[in-house]
Amino acid sequence: MMEPNLIVSRAVTQLAFNQPFFGSIALSTGMSKDETIDTMCTDGSRIWWSPDFVAGQTPSKVEGTIAHETMHIVLCHHLRRGNRDPFLWNCSCDYVANLICKDAGLELPEGVLIDEQYRGMTAEQVYDRLPKNFQVPDDTVMLGEVKDAKNKNGEAPSEAEIKQMTADVQAKAMMAAESARMRGKMPASLSAVIDEMKKADIDLHSVMSRFMSGQNPDYYSTARPNRKKIKSLKIVAPTVIKTGCGNVVFSMDTSGSVLDNEIKYFLGVANELVDEMRPTSVTVITWDSKVRTVKRYEEGEEIQSFEIGGRGGTSVSPMFSYVEDMDVECDQMICLSDMGIHDYPDDPDYPVLWVSSWSSGRPAPFGETAYLNCP
Numbered sequence: 001m002m003e004p005n006l007i008v009s010r011a012v013t014q015l016a017f018n019q020p021f022f023g024s025i026a027l028s029t030g031m032s033k034d035e036t037i038d039t040m041c042t043d044g045s046r047i048w049w050s051p052d053f054v055a056g057q058t059p060s061k062v063e064g065t066i067a068h069e070t071m072h073i074v075l076c077h078h079l080r081r082g083n084r085d086p087f088l089w090n091c092s093c094d095y096v097a098n099l100i101c102k103d104a105g106l107e108l109p110e111g112v113l114i115d116e117q118y119r120g121m122t123a124e125q126v127y128d129r130l131p132k133n134f135q136v137p138d139d140t141v142m143l144g145e146v147k148d149a150k151n152k153n154g155e156a157p158s159e160a161e162i163k164q165m166t167a168d169v170q171a172k173a174m175m176a177a178e179s180a181r182m183r184g185k186m187p188a189s190l191s192a193v194i195d196e197m198k199k200a201d202i203d204l205h206s207v208m209s210r211f212m213s214g215q216n217p218d219y220y221s222t223a224r225p226n227r228k229k230i231k232s233l234k235i236v237a238p239t240v241i242k243t244g245c246g247n248v249v250f251s252m253d254t255s256g257s258v259l260d261n262e263i264k265y266f267l268g269v270a271n272e273l274v275d276e277m278r279p280t281s282v283t284v285i286t287w288d289s290k291v292r293t294v295k296r297y298e299e300g301e302e303i304q305s306f307e308i309g310g311r312g313g314t315s316v317s318p319m320f321s322y323v324e325d326m327d328v329e330c331d332q333m334i335c336l337s338d339m340g341i342h343d344y345p346d347d348p349d350y351p352v353l354w355v356s357s358w359s360s361g362r363p364a365p366f367g368e369t370a371y372l373n374c375p
Helices: 004-018 020-027 051-055 060-074 086-103 121-131 159-182 190-201 204-213 227-233 261-279 317-325
Strands: 031-032 040-042 046-049 217-220 239-241 246-251 279-289 291-298 334-335 350-357 366-373
Touching: 004 020, 004 031, 004 051, 004 060, 004 239, 020 060, 040 060, 046 051, 046 060, 060 086, 060 159, 060 227, 086 121, 086 190, 204 334, 204 350, 204 366, 217 261, 246 261, 261 279, 261 334, 279 317, 291 317
Parallel strands: 031 046, 246 279, 246 334, 334 350, 350 366
Antiparallel strands: 040 046, 217 239, 279 291
């Protein structure tokens, strides 16, 4: 009979060959034997495995269980429990991880928590749907425990440490995904997970800059120094000068679900771009269920802060109708919204960049959709 150590080692090797995304995460995570646990568990930095459990499973089910633990890491389940009940949180995380592993074609031990009603949900969403008195059937196999992460001192991590741990996991996951894609072995279910990570990692300034006038600057000038570099780095750097932006409309959803700090950040980036690209004009339109404010700025004018009114529901058609009916000069539109929109109009005759303030928001049916990462 093969030694459990060898079974685990071979399982990780097989994952690296056949399921390179899971294998890459497993190879970059410490693996340790622990005779005090029933199956496997993780705290994000290490995966512990029970020798009795490993010896009692087929090699393919050991691979599936290791992959299950790597999904807890990728999804940062060890960082997201908060004050939730540990048992219910563990069940919620298992429901999410098991469905992803199943969709990837991995074999899991008999009796694990699988329920199609939770497909596509986060662990938080599953947790909110589980009854508080939830009990698993007697024959259920709980694949270990998602342990809360600890810092180097063995203590609960600070908010800054959690942010850094999350960034480290995401960087590891992105590398694993790229490796799997290069080999043509990236499961579709995991592609969706990685796409969600990319949404949160987007550089809004770069996306909006590319949308407004392409990737390449027309020329650089030191006549008008880059104000952002002066402020942040205390250096005088040339400003990128672009031409051909034309007339830009910044359209902002000011319904109750878009936060003030998101609007403020969006306006800050907009001002940087106006300073760099010198559009012919900028028209700022705010709206919720109807158009609330409209203000036009000529070339070189700074977009001023203003009172945000309304804070009602979300309806985008009146804003597009206003642009058309009032003959607002619009060569391109950048629209900030939570994407809770159910009345999209027909595709207008100018390009539209949607900036979603909600990372799970669906892309708009026309134009390009980016996702806001508000610092």
